[in-house]
Amino acid sequence: MLSDSEMGQIEERVGHAVSRGLREAMLDPEAANAFWGAFWDQLGVHVKQRVEKHSGRWVVGAVTSILTRGVQILLIGALIYAAGGWQAMFAYFKSLGSGGA
Numbered sequence: 001m002l003s004d005s006e007m008g009q010i011e012e013r014v015g016h017a018v019s020r021g022l023r024e025a026m027l028d029p030e031a032a033n034a035f036w037g038a039f040w041d042q043l044g045v046h047v048k049q050r051v052e053k054h055s056g057r058w059v060v061g062a063v064t065s066i067l068t069r070g071v072q073i074l075l076i077g078a079l080i081y082a083a084g085g086w087q088a089m090f091a092y093f094k095s096l097g098s099g100g101a
Contacts, residue, residue: 077089
């Protein structure tokens with residue numbers, strides 16, 4: 001059986017070793033990137049779960065759908081503008097307003 005002073009020495013050594021290992025791991029760019037990547041992934045999962053729990057899945061689905069539709073509209077608008085400028089944009093919106101006729 002270990003004495004209290006021996007246990008204290010072991011705890012101190014383990015603490016220093018863990019601290020040194022964490023410091024060295026965070027100084028390694030690959031390890032730091034892996035750590036922070038996993039952190040942000042887990043944070044996103046946790047936040048989504050909390051939001052779904054408190055507001056219901058339909059709210060998350062609706063927000064996701066609105067954001068997806070907004071990005072689609074922006075991309076389509078950017079493509080039309082790149083192809084024909086403002087005139088093409090006006091013609092596109094005019095055709096939407098008149099039912100495509």
